[in-house]
Amino acid sequence: MNEKLMQGCAKLGLNLSQVQFDQLETYINAVLDFNKTYNLMKADNADELAVNHVLDSLAAVPHIASLIKPESKIGDIGSGGGCPGIPLAVAFPENSFTLVERMEKRCVFLESAVRKMNLKNVKVLCSQADSVEKEIFDLEVFRAFHPFDKKIVKLLFGMLKKGGHLAAYKARLEKINAEMAEVQVMVPDYKVINLTVPFLEDHERNLVVIQK
Numbered sequence: 001m002n003e004k005l006m007q008g009c010a011k012l013g014l015n016l017s018q019v020q021f022d023q024l025e026t027y028i029n030a031v032l033d034f035n036k037t038y039n040l041m042k043a044d045n046a047d048e049l050a051v052n053h054v055l056d057s058l059a060a061v062p063h064i065a066s067l068i069k070p071e072s073k074i075g076d077i078g079s080g081g082g083c084p085g086i087p088l089a090v091a092f093p094e095n096s097f098t099l100v101e102r103m104e105k106r107c108v109f110l111e112s113a114v115r116k117m118n119l120k121n122v123k124v125l126c127s128q129a130d131s132v133e134k135e136i137f138d139l140e141v142f143r144a145f146h147p148f149d150k151k152i153v154k155l156l157f158g159m160l161k162k163g164g165h166l167a168a169y170k171a172r173l174e175k176i177n178a179e180m181a182e183v184q185v186m187v188p189d190y191k192v193i194n195l196t197v198p199f200l201e202d203h204e205r206n207l208v209v210i211q212k
């Protein structure tokens, strides 16, 4: 069992079951395996992956919990290697998650990881986000997808139900405020929640929450 992952979840106050820990461990091993032949996610070993990607995704769990109900449908847009969507899907087994990713090779990885993890609440949508059905998600999460600009906000709002939320994993507040100034006409109001990622306490991480 990955010690960093267990300690990090404890620091975040997450009470995961053995099955959930096993799923996360299977995910970490699947990424490391795929990384040998294809540069999927930046991490040299299991600890780095656990901290920089899995715990980074899980750091927002208490805030995500306040935005959803058990029947809420969640989209991870530009899922890449599966973060934050896969760790969140493990943490919220009652919710259905759709991983939207346009690159075929990454989709093949996502499908295979989800199968190995026996993760029943996740679907992979190998598609351009522009082609996704309109107003299907109650919440969209994304990390390192695109900076906010008018085109991206329009795209993200298009897939979101009215009253639904966007939750963007971002870094520096200064950069966030500059991005949000660009889209002020479309997004007059937003919330920035500071996140603490275990073992990365000196890295600035924020969750930007926007309601449609």
Ligand SMILES: C[S@@+](CC[C@H](N)C(=O)[O-])C[C@H]1O[C@@H](n2cnc3c(N)ncnc32)[C@H](O)[C@@H]1O
Pocket: 041, 077, 078, 079, 080, 081, 082, 083, 084, 100, 101, 102, 103, 106, 127, 128, 129, 130, 142, 143, 144, 145
């Ligand atoms: C920098 S990666 C980030 C991956 C992951 N979210 C993470 O944080 O590790 C951005 C991903 O978004 C995908 N992407 C970019 N634009 C997209 C679009 N319009 N529709 C679907 N996927 C897109 C890319 O193929 C890439 O896998």
